[in-house]
Amino acid sequence: MRALLVVNPVATTTSARTRDVLAHALASDLKLEVAATEYRGHAxxxxRRAAEQGTTDLVIALGGDGTVNEVVNGLLHHGPDGGRLPSLAVVPGGSTNVFARALGLPNDAVxxxxxxxxxxxDDSSREIGLGLVTGTPGSADAEIPARWFTFCAGFGFDAGVIGRVESHRERGKRSTHSLYVRQAVRHFTDDRQQRHRGTISxxxxxxxxxxxxxLTIVCNTAPWTFFGNRPIYAAPRASFDTGLDLTAVTRLSSAALARFTTQLLSxxxxxxxxxxxxxxxxDETSFTLQSQAPQPFQLDGDHLGLRTSVSFTGVRRALRVIV
Incomplete structure (x- = not known):
């Protein structure tokens, strides 16, 4: 079997030495090509090149959820292809690794x-459904390219927190759970205009x-995320085998935020x-989230800036994954 190992060299929890050991182990069973990413979007x-050339049977993503998302979008650049695309495999190397853990994989790379x-x-695999986001016809974001996501998307408060975290990471801060908690509190404190009634429809x-x-959270699987080793279920019934689930909030006062936080942690x-x-x-097939004012938007934990409208589609059996 011919395989491409896409390695994120700055993956949070995997050292260079460990990556070399993992590549050597994989090469013992596969005709392996190794490629390290050099910039955002490289994975x-x-x-995409592996899918288009048609000579690769398997693409392995070694990195965090952002690396996995890029690999998925490359494989599906031309859309699902009736099983003729390379299969996907994941070796977790990020700080949270939601997608890998949702598949039931160990959180340790080795x-x-x-x-x-x-x-x-054992020739063990499964076909999973994915989420697809497109610009909404007639909106200011109509021409934004389509993008796939594996486990979640957020439009509004959730995405705003991720945007704050990313700005700190760009300044050299490590991605930790405490960083997310601090930025959630600060975002809540600063975003007073939308606490009692939001602008999203x-x-x-x-x-x-x-x-x-x-706050709007779109889930393609459960759990939504992890707090350390604790799984967090925003949409407990979400599954790779169904359409998309949505959990939204119409009020975010101090009391409501405390109540929702307690519910999520338990x-x-x-x-x-x-x-x-x-x-x-x-189990929704399609819907649109639209805002009167631009809102922060994220896919699989990757902040994508501000949008006024995003349309979602749940695509069943979009990709084969080795598990």
Whole structure:
């Protein structure tokens, strides 16, 4: 089997020596080519080239969720291809590794490599659904290129927190859970205008709009994220085997934020966020989030700037993953 290993050399939790050991282990079972990313978007280019050339059977992403997202978008640059695309495998090397852990992989890179080799020998894989985001026709963001996501997207408060975290990382701060908590508190303190009623509307064909949303989280699987080793379930029923789930909030006062935070920290596969200010959708094929004012937007933990409108589609059986 011919495989391409796409390595993020600055992955948070994997040293250069460990990456060399993992590549050597993979090369014992595969005809392996190794490519290190050199800039943002490089992993996408490498995966796209592998898909277009048609000689690669497997693309392995060694890095965090951002690296995985780029590889997925490269593989699906021309869309799903009826099983003729290279399969995807993941070796976690980031700080959180939500996608890999949602697939049931070990969070340790060495253990995950062993699991991957075992899955290859057993010919074990699954087809998973993914989320696709496009600009909304007639909106200011209509021409923005389509982009796939593996586990979550956020429009509004959630994305604003991620944007703050990324700005600190660009200044040399490490991505830690405490950094996210501090930036969430600061974003809440600074964003007073939208605490009681937001500017985001949920639009679905044949349904009345839902207005006044402050926080919107779109999930393609559960858990939504991890707080250390604790899984957080914003949308407990979300699955790689269904459409998209949405959890949204229409009020974010101090009391509401404390209540929702408590619910998330105690969430489980059976229980997520609830209450009269929570809007929940399960297994949706398509919908649009639209705002009167530009809102921060993120996919798979990657802040993508401000948008006024984004349209979501759940695409089933979009990609084969080795697990």
């Amino acid at each position: 996408r280019e490498l995966a 253990e995950a490599t062993g699991a991957l080799l075992g899955a290859l020998r 949920l639009l679905r064909d044949g349904q009345a709009p839902v207005d006044g949303l402050v 969430s489980s596969p059976e229980r997520g966020m609830s209450g009269k200010h929570v809007v929940s959708l399960h």
